Amino acid sequence: MSIQLTSESRSILEATLFSAVSHISNLNLSLDDGSYPVIPAVTLWVMEKSEPSLMSDVDERGLRDHLMQLLEEYRRLDEHALSPRKRLWYDNIALHHNERAPFRLEFHEIAEAFYQSGFVATDLFREIFDATADDLFNHFEEGNVIEWGDPEPASSTGTKAGLESESVPVFDHYKAYWDADQYPKDLEPLDFAVKLLVDDLGRMDDGRHEDFWTTVDSSVVVSWLERERSTLHGILTERNCIDRLHNIVVSYVASQCEVEHWWASLGYPLRYSMRQHADSREVVSLIAAVLEVNDVIDRIGPEEVYDMFCRRHVLPNVTRVAPLRETISSTGKRCRVERAR
Structure with missing residues (x-):
């Protein structure tokens, strides 16, 4: 009827x-x-x-x-x-x-x-x-006139070129993320090394390259420590911690590759709308809805995808001063750590 x-x-x-x-x-x-x-x-x-x-x-x-x-x-x-x-x-x-x-x-x-x-x-x-x-x-x-996978340059905001808007977003996810928590003091050498390496990767994960984490070579990341932090590398070598460090970095990069996949699966129209119109609570809720319908929410937490959304959410003219970075400690517990000044 x-x-x-x-x-x-x-x-x-x-x-x-x-x-x-x-x-x-x-x-x-x-x-x-x-x-x-x-x-x-x-x-x-x-x-x-x-x-x-x-x-x-x-x-x-x-x-x-x-x-x-x-x-x-x-x-x-x-x-x-x-x-x-x-x-x-x-x-x-x-x-x-x-x-x-x-x-x-x-x-x-x-x-x-x-x-x-x-x-x-x-x-x-x-x-x-x-x-x-x-x-x-x-x-x-x-x-249908658009070719699948046709590459479009990403802007510094992590959105597709041409989607920039002059309107001011209702919430600065980038700032809120980096201002969130202070990292634990008196870190053990292994935890501190992980912090430094993941922090460096976090600085590079700014949305300019949407497949950034698939290009990361964990061995190269660890070798950076030997070149730039030789004293710390020496301490870890004496304690037989280099293999553990490498394994932690491998695990972290692998997890970020999967997070990156689901970040991309949000679609740039939704990411852009969230950037302009949503606060943190709304964004996490929307991400959770996408993950749930894809049956991956038990494996990928919406907060993890939100963290990447924030890192790749650089607003125009943002001054990056001592931002907070996310890392993973040697025990596998996620925490946020401050960039070494």
């Missing part, structure tokens, strides 16, 4: 669904490959920040519940359309099941899933989706 809505309310829902799917499509295009999962709560947050007038119309007419229903049904449609390709992909690469399937949905596949596959939907969704299908098809076609 069709839901009774005024023509004006129906038009608002059509515009809102089109906007929501457009944002989802843009997130898809921000990835080198694969499909961005549809996360209604994240999509709604992005729309509230990027389409305030439209969302005001939604709320004034009491349409938010209808909108959430539409977003949830679109999530199910996207999942329904993607499932056959995912099954085919994983059936053929059983030995590489951890790889992300390197494809994204075309709109004709979503439309076929909607019109031809017996997808179960409410009358409201069928009516609104059908009314926006042609415009959505055109939007997807415009997006």
Whole structure:
């Protein structure tokens, strides 16, 4: 049975669904490959920040519940359309099941899933989706002219070139991160060595190179200590701690490689929106939503991804004076440490 809505309310829902799917499509295009999962709560947050007038119309007419229903049904449609390709992909690469399937949905596949596959939907969704299908098809076609993985230079803020805004972000994540905690005093030589090395890596992880951690050679990192801190290196050698130091650095770099993967998987449109419009609590919550839908939140903490987001969140004209750095101690406990002056 069709839901009774005024023509004006129906038009608002059509515009809102089109906007929501457009944002989802843009997130898809921000990835080198694969499909961005549809996360209604994240999509709604992005729309509230990027389409305030439209969302005001939604709320004034009491349409938010209808909108959430539409977003949830679109999530199910996207999942329904993607499932056959995912099954085919994983059936053929059983030995590489951890790889992300390197494809994204075309709109004709979503439309076929909607019109031809017996997808179960409410009358409201069928009516609104059908009314926006042609415009959505055109939007997807415009997006397809972008080559997957086409490199774009990252700016010093860790966002794609051309996305800079003159508006002042509501929260300075960079400053809040570096101002957070003081590092423990009287560190043992091994802990202090780890602090120095990870601190140096942290200074380089500023967002200019989005795959920074995959380029780090742990042996080269440890050899820096021998060249630049020979006395400390000598103490560690006498205590037979060099192998332990190397293992700690290897472990830390490996963990950051995985964090870097999920930082990238947020998509630069979401990262940019969070940079402009979200405080730390909101960012962690949004990151958690992305990790949860990807079933990795038990392995990767949202705070770890947030830490990288902060490091790569350099605002224009920021003066870097004795910032705080994150490291990992010899016991594996994460702490923040101050850069050696």
